[in-house]
Amino acid sequence: MSVSNQLYQEVILDHNRKPRNWGALAAANHRAEGHNPLCGDHIVLTLDVGGDGTLAALGFEGEGCAICKASASMMTTVVKGKSVSEAETMVQQFRDMATGKLDPERDPHQLGRLKVFAGVKDLPSRVKCAILPWHTLLAALHRDPVASTEDPTS
Amino acid sequence: MSAVIEHRPNPPFDIERDIDQIRADFPILSMRVGDKPLVYLDNAASSQMPQRVIDRIVRYQTHEHSNIHRAVHYLSETATAQYEAARGKVRAFINAGSEREIVLTSGTTDAINLVMHGYGRKFVDAGDEIVISAIEHHANIVPWQMLCEERGAKLKVIPVTDAGELAFDAYQALLNPRVKLVCITHVSNALGTIVPIKDYIDAAHLHGIPVLVDGAQAAPHLPVDVQALGCDFYAFSGHKVCGPTGIGVLFGRAEWLEKMQPFKGGGDMISSVSFEKTTYNVIPYKFEAGTPPIMAAIALGEALDYLSEIGLSTIARREHELLAYATDEVSHIGGLRIIGTAERKAAVLSMVVEGIHPHDLGTLLNEDGVAIRTGHHCAQPVMTRFKVPATARASFAFYNTFAEVDALVASLKRAKSVFGVG
Numbered sequence: 001m002s003v004s005n006q007l008y009q010e011v012i013l014d015h016n017r018k019p020r021n022w023g024a025l026a027a028a029n030h031r032a033e034g035h036n037p038l039c040g041d042h043i044v045l046t047l048d049v050g051g052d053g054t055l056a057a058l059g060f061e062g063e064g065c066a067i068c069k070a071s072a073s074m075m076t077t078v079v080k081g082k083s084v085s086e087a088e089t090m091v092q093q094f095r096d097m098a099t100g101k102l103d104p105e106r107d108p109h110q111l112g113r114l115k116v117f118a119g120v121k122d123l124p125s126r127v128k129c130a131i132l133p134w135h136t137l138l139a140a141l142h143r144d145p146v147a148s149t150e151d152p153t154s
Numbered sequence: 155m156s157a158v159i160e161h162r163p164n165p166p167f168d169i170e171r172d173i174d175q176i177r178a179d180f181p182i183l184s185m186r187v188g189d190k191p192l193v194y195l196d197n198a199a200s201s202q203m204p205q206r207v208i209d210r211i212v213r214y215q216t217h218e219h220s221n222i223h224r225a226v227h228y229l230s231e232t233a234t235a236q237y238e239a240a241r242g243k244v245r246a247f248i249n250a251g252s253e254r255e256i257v258l259t260s261g262t263t264d265a266i267n268l269v270m271h272g273y274g275r276k277f278v279d280a281g282d283e284i285v286i287s288a289i290e291h292h293a294n295i296v297p298w299q300m301l302c303e304e305r306g307a308k309l310k311v312i313p314v315t316d317a318g319e320l321a322f323d324a325y326q327a328l329l330n331p332r333v334k335l336v337c338i339t340h341v342s343n344a345l346g347t348i349v350p351i352k353d354y355i356d357a358a359h360l361h362g363i364p365v366l367v368d369g370a371q372a373a374p375h376l377p378v379d380v381q382a383l384g385c386d387f388y389a390f391s392g393h394k395v396c397g398p399t400g401i402g403v404l405f406g407r408a409e410w411l412e413k414m415q416p417f418k419g420g421g422d423m424i425s426s427v428s429f430e431k432t433t434y435n436v437i438p439y440k441f442e443a444g445t446p447p448i449m450a451a452i453a454l455g456e457a458l459d460y461l462s463e464i465g466l467s468t469i470a471r472r473e474h475e476l477l478a479y480a481t482d483e484v485s486h487i488g489g490l491r492i493i494g495t496a497e498r499k500a501a502v503l504s505m506v507v508e509g510i511h512p513h514d515l516g517t518l519l520n521e522d523g524v525a526i527r528t529g530h531h532c533a534q535p536v537m538t539r540f541k542v543p544a545t546a547r548a549s550f551a552f553y554n555t556f557a558e559v560d561a562l563v564a565s566l567k568r569a570k571s572v573f574g575v576g
Contacts, residue, residue, distance in 0.1 A: 008518070008572050017509075039513055039529055040543045063543050065511035066573075126517060 345494025346502030
C-alpha cells in the first residue's frame with residue numbers, strides 16, 4: 001500500500017474534517033500550547049484533571065495539517081478517562097511508534113486504533129506533525145506552558 | 155566536459171527545441187522517486203546542477219586545489235587564478251563595473267549580514283530608519299531588526315497589495331532624511347512578484363539613500379545589470395543559479411565598500427597586523443576573511459557560464475511560458491487559490507487548496523514524484539498578510555517541461571480526491 005493510502009485513511013481524514021473535543025474547556029486546570037515552528041502547526045490543549053487523577057475532559061483547537069489535527073483529535077478521545085500515568089505511557093508509546101521504535105503489529109502497546117499513524121515513520125518531515133499533540137499533552141500534564149517540536153529534550 | 159555540451163547547437167537557444175539536451179545536462183533530473191519520475195518544482199529553494207559544473211568541481215579537486223592568495227607554489231597559483239577568474243565571471247554576469255565590487259560570501263544571507271555589520275553598524279544611529287518591504291524573505295528582515303534593536307533605529311515596512319505588488323506611493327511617503335538604507339527584494343520567493351526595482355532605487359537616490367537589493371530569486375531567472383539598475387548593493391546565492399551551496403555574492407559599489415567596516419576579522423582581510431594596529435586589505439579582500447569556499451566559487455563561475463550561454467533572456471522567456479501555462483491549468487482546479495497574482499511574476503506558483511493543508515498536499519504530491527515546497531517559505535509576514543498558515547509552492551526552472559506542469563496538475567487533482575474535496 002502506498003504511503004499516502006496507508007496514512008491518509010478514512011479515519012484520519014474524518015478526524016481532520018470533524019475534529020472531536022474541538023474548542024477550549026471552560027473549566028480547565030491544565031493548559032499548554034504546542035508549536036511546530038518549521039511548519040506552523042499550532043495547537044492549544046486544555047485539560048480537566050479530576051481529583052482522582054484521571055483526565056476527565058480535554059479540549060483542543062488550533063491550526064494544523066491533517067496529520068496533526070487528526071492525531072490531536074484521536075488523542076483526546078483515547079486518553080479521556082485515563083489516569084495521568086496511563087496517559088504518559090501512551091505518549092511514550094505513540095512517540096516510539098511514530099519514530100519507528102515500536103512496531104504496533106509486533107510489540108505490546110495500548111494505542112489501539114491510533115496505530116493508523118504508524119506509517120508516519122516513513123515520512124521523516126511529518127513525524128513532528130503527528131507527535132506535536134502528544135508533546136503538548138505531556139507539557140500540559142507537567143504544567144509547562146509551551147511545547148515545541150524543536151525542544152532538544154522532546 | 156560532457157559530450158552533450160559539445161554537440162549543442164549555437165545560440166540563440168530554443169529551449170523547447172533543445173529541451174532533451176538541456177535536461178540531459180542535469181543528471182539528477184532523470185532520477186526516480188519510488189517508481190515515479192522526479193518532477194522537480196522546488197527551484198526557488200535550490201536549483202539543480204549541470205554535469206559540467208559537477209565536472210568542474212571534480213577537476214578542481216583532482217588537479218587544482220590548494221589554499222589561495224598565500225603560497226608561491228604551482229597549485230596555490232592555479233587555485234588563486236581560478237578563484238579570481240570566478241570573481242570575474244560574477245562581475246560579468248551582473249555587469250558590475252569592477253571586480254573590486256564583487257565580494258564572495260557564503261550566500262545571500264551572509265551577504266546581507268555583511269552589509270548590516272559593515273554599513274549598518276557604522277552609519278546607522280538612534281532615530282535613524284531602515285526601510286524594507288512586506289514581501290521580504292526572513293534573511294532581509296531579521297538582520298535589520300537586529301540592527302535596529304542594537305542602534306535604537308526604526309524599521310519601516312513598504313506595504314503590499316492583495317495581488318502581491320508593493321505600494322509605490324506608500325514607499326515614497328516613507329522616504330525621508332532619517333532613512334539610512336532601503337533593503338528590498340528583486341523577486342519575492344513566496345509570491346513570485348517581480349518588483350520594478352529600478353523605480354525604487356531611483357526614488358531612494360533622490361533622497362540620497364543607498365539601496366540593497368536581495369537578488370536571490372532574480373539572478374537565476376532574469377538578466378541583472380547592476381550598473382543599469384544603479385543599486386548600491388546586490389546579493390545572490392550560488393545554489394539558486396545551478397551552482398553549489400556555500401557560495402554567494404555581494405555586489406557593493408566601491409565607494410560604499412571603501413567606507414564600510416570589515417564584517418569578519420582574520421587572515422586575508424588584512425594588509426598588515428601588529429599587536430598595536432592592523433591595517434585592512436583593499437576591497438574586496440577586506441570582506442573575505444579566512445579561507446573562502448574556493449571550490450564553490452570556481453563551480454559558481456562555471457554555472458554562470460552555463461546560464462550565460464543559454465542566455466538569461468531566453469531563460470526568463472521560457473520560465474514565463476511555463477508559469478503562464480501552469481497558472482492557466484491550476485486555475486481550472488476547484489477550490490485552488492493562487493497567492494500572489496502580480497502582473498509581473500517570476501516562475502513561482504504559491505497555492506492553497508481548500509480543505510487540504512499545504513503539508514498534506516506536499517506529502518501527497520511527493521508520492522507522485524512531484525517535489526514542491528510547502529510551508530511559510532521563510533516569509534512568515536507574507537503568510538500573515540495573506541491570512542494563510544502556509545502555501546504549497548511550485549517553482550519552475552528553464553529545464554522544466556510542460557509535461558511536468560501536467561504532472562503537477564494531475565497530482566493536485568489526485569490529492570483532492572484522496573481528501574474527498576471535489
